[in-house]
Amino acid sequence: MNVIEVKNLCKTFKVKKKEKGLKGSFRSLWHPKYQKIEAVKNIEFTVEKGEMIAFIGPNGAGKSTTIKMLTGILYPDKGDISILGLDPRKARKKLAYEIGTVFGQKEQLWTHLTPYDNFKFFGAIYDIPEEAVERKIQELSTLFELEEFINTPVRNLSLGQRIRCEIVASLIHDPKILFLDEPTIGLDPVVKENIRALIKRMNKEYKTTIFLTSHDTSDIEKLCKRVVIINHGELVLDDSMENLKYHYLNKKIVEAKMKEKVNLEDEDGITILKDKGYNLKIEVDTSKKSVADALKLLNPDNIIDINISNIPLENIITEIYKKEEDK
Amino acid sequence: MLTAVKNQGKISILSIKYALMKEMLNKTTFLTNVIFMILNNASFIIQWIVLYSIQDNIGGYTFQQVLLLWGVAAGSYGVSHFFFENAYELAETITDGKLDAYIVQPKNILLSAITSKVKTSALGDLLYAYIMCVVVARSFSSILLFTFLIICGGIILTGIAVILGSLSFWFKRADMVAEAGNGWMTNFANYPDGIFKGVVKVLLYTLIPVGIVNYIPVQLLTHFRLSNLGIVVGFASVIILLAFIVFYRGLKRYSSSNLMSMRI
Known part of the structure; x- marks a missing residue:
């Protein structure tokens, strides 16, 4: 069963082109020139329930733009997206109850609050009854080994501890799909390994579909069975890790x-x-x-x-x- | 529908509570901010005391009415900046791609965004507003009406800030326009409307609706007229509607960003 279906997805950004120096700035004040950048061009792919898929590409390839369109953050110019049968453009709120997102470069947690208070806040955001939130926090803090620092303000946590808390916050409402955008960015190898093990365990225990973008090939190799490569906004490869290795190795x-x-x-x-x-x-x-x-x-x-x-x-x-x- | 509204209200209150908790991390800074804002507002009264010692009526206002005007202005400002401070930083929130976190949550994006920050000094404005109200209008009904009017005023100020901030969806550096527009709303707020004539006066009841946020409420507190109350409530409703329309229209143009950010 497909949980993600993407057809002919396109997104173009209009970027102001500025000439060099102060003179150029003045000129572009009166005669602005714009450049159209096709960030995503006719992308098509599907993801099955429970799959762990790596969505990779070099910087500026269109990965983040695609993930943002899938999660409803950006509006596509053209094409169809169906996430669990929902169109992110039309059913943003409904979709939000079904998906979780972790953006390694953007924190969602309140840094002055403890992870526990943050999780309670996220529980309220997803309208989860108090008792159920308590149970879920208990369960996830055991799985992600947060007991030691669950009552320490987030700003006093290490980066690895924060990312673990970010992932837990995104799982509080039992999402069916988890979008992870560079979850191990800036982490040391030991913590990275730890996070990977936890993601793997989560996929196994909750059958959560994982949609991962990362520049770290170890993340991809150790977590995903399928790789989708995007470059210059186009899909250049969609294959299993096994095939990729077989053909290229x-x-x-x-x-x-x-x-x-x-x-x-x-x-x-x-x-x-x-x-x-x-x-x-x-x-x-x-x-x-x-x-x-x-x-x-x-x-x-x-x-x-x-x-x-x-x-x-x-x-x-x-x-x-x-x-x-x-x- | 009712449950959804209740849940949204719960989240907005929680968000304000957590934002306040952040401001209260340092007791000295928190108390200094509040007290200094009260003192700052109070210092202006001295200048009015001097002016009213020279003549009894300035711009059609008695000294009591000027005190009420300051109360209403500080109250509306306090409501808006205490509960919806991030409306004033909406332009930066949009250009820095900080709306992402709210879009992926199943709640109203605009409300979640604008209630994510409080301004401590606005508490000083609110306290000052009630001191002025109690000094001039001593009845319970007047305090109730005053509360209702500063809530309406706060909503109008917030709505204007949202509309101006949302321009960022269309123009770069719209934060400068927003800052200027919001500045006008406060700059004209503390002077009796009788001193403004012609085009300026028309502007103060239309494009820069200081008259509806401040002058009409002062009139209502001294001479209650249902039609005037209708104007304030009606205007507040139109501004709320307009703010939501402009914001959600603009949201379709949202381009996010890849800047690294933290929720602090």
Whole structure:
């Protein structure tokens, strides 16, 4: 069952184009020039119930604009959006009861209040009876391990603790879909890992559909089974993580410590990344040469130590972005 | 429908309560703000005492009426700035993309936005307003009427601030226009209307409705006329309606922003 359906979605912004310097400012006072920026162009996709989807793209690709149209913050110029059968333009309030949002760059909590008071406030916003809010706060504070600081004013919390509280605030009304826009921005690796584990647990326990945007490839790799890539406002890829890796991971990195030096310079399908005499790092294009053949060239008897790994997801995504730039 | 209105009211009151709690974090600042505003308002009375010692009637107002005028002006300002302070920062709220948080909540966006901040010094204005009211009009019914009139006045001031602030949906730097417009509403508020003539007077009962917020209420408190009360209530209703129409029209043009922000 699809919980999100997007068809031919378009959004254009009119941006004032200013010439350089004070002179330019005066000129644009009397003869303003505008530039139309197509932030989102004919995007189409669907999301199934319970899915964890990564919606990614470089800066300015149109991710935030899309997520803002899906949550009713922005009005699209063209196209149809259906979130749980509701049109965000026409049924904003109804939709708000069904979705939760966390914008990593924009805090929704009152910083002078404690997380507990904030959660009570959010409970009132969603018209949840007192007892039910208390129960929910108890349940979520256990799941997100907030007990230690639930009565400390938000402004005194660390960034990681705040983000946990932001997520809990967005879950107080049991949303069916959670939109997470850069939830791990600015967090240290340990806290990031912690947040990811909590999001995963939440998806498992409540079957919440997760719509995630992030620049952190670890977020995407560890949380999502499906990736949608957007660039210059257009959808450039919509595939499962497995397929993405299968299609793009036709390259392996081989790092070897050798007894004797080996010359692989003219070998087809092999790119030398680093050659420090006895330490060699090569990239094997498996569509041209198998890893086994590459190892034969190195001569197994000549190898002291070896490590074979996939290309990091980050490199794959960068390659996809670059391909689109070159088109 | 009734439940929805009740729930919205509950949220607005909670929002004001939490915003007040924030202002009360520092006792000294909080009390200083309130007391200094009372003293600031009171200092102007001295100038009127001097003027009325020279002549009994200025612009058709007696000294008692001037006190009432100051009471009404401070009261309307106090109601508007205490309960709806963010209406005066609506332009920045729009351009900085801070409406996002309210749009994703199942409540009225405009009410949620304008009740998210209180101005502590406005409490001083309110206290000062009631001191003036009690000094001049000593009956309970007059205090009740005064309360009703400053609520209407506060609503009109807020409505104007919302309309001016909403211009930000269409124009950049509309905050400057809003600031000037809101400034006019207070600058003309403390002078007897008899000193204004011709076009200025027409403006004060139309485009810059200081007359409806301040002068007619003073007349009502001294000589009650139902028709005058009708004008104030009618005008307040029209302004509320207009404020909602302009804001929600503009909201369709809202472009948000990616500025980092906090709810402080």
